[in-house]
Amino acid sequence: MSAVPISFYLVLSAILFGLGVVAFVFKRNIITIFMSIELMLNAVNLAFVAFARARGELDGLVFVFFVIVVAAAEAAVGLAIVIMLAQNRQSLNVERVNLLKL
Amino acid sequence: MSIPIILFLVCALVAVAGAVVLILAREPIHSALALVVVMMALAVLYLLLGAPFIAAVQIIVYAGAIMVLFVFVIMLLNAGVEERTDFSKLAKFAGVPLGFFLLLEIAHWLAHSPIGAAIANGAGSSAGESSTTELSEMLFRQYLFPFEATSILILIAILGALVLARKEE
Incomplete structure (x- = not known):
């Protein structure tokens, strides 16, 4: 069905994960930082599906399902925290959230 | 191609x-x-x-x-x-090249590892339509307990979001 080598998918997964890390480090808006976490989760999901395909087993797909469920829960709680933070600080900039910073 | x-x-x-x-x-x-x-x-x-x-x-x-x-x-x-802030010189001149180097290294390792050599074509028997059936059987037999546990996780997430976003009285 597919003649694309698995390594292509893994390289794409690594590139997307790297871009997610770059976004996580460079962005200053807390919502965008959350989105870069989602990007990294997506990259890992792609690697899971590719490995499941390479091994001919479906356990990887079950893991992807659970990752998506946990990502949904994480987004719900995380965005609630973002709303609370925005109400308290009137800003979405993570530089302003420095209460625990030395 | x-x-x-x-x-x-x-x-x-x-x-x-x-x-x-x-x-x-x-x-x-x-x-x-x-x-x-x-x-x-x-x-x-x-x-x-x-x-x-x-x-x-x-x-x-x-x-x-x-x-x-x-x-x-x-x-x-x-x-x-978004507000932009100035990054340190160290991040600009050492961090960015090192990040790209890490990315290249990961890509190189993946492309030359034995896993990478495996071709998707002949490896598995899981093709197209049957994979959804097999996946559901796996999800509701072998992984039934984690599957049920996720429902509790979602419930707790909803409660947490409600408590966090609630207006303080």
């Missing part, structure tokens, strides 16, 4: 371009839409890998539910143009 490889390259380019736009965009809403593009491209790749159920879940849950939540919060908080 065969059609799957062309399809893969197009989707990979779209996904990487979307991720780059996510980084470069100054408004959060543009980043969110770029992330939707990445997720759509990944859904096509899941179809290409013979996982139609995961592709559907990717579009419905990720690109649908989670990203709508993100866009909703962006609209609710009226998030405007």
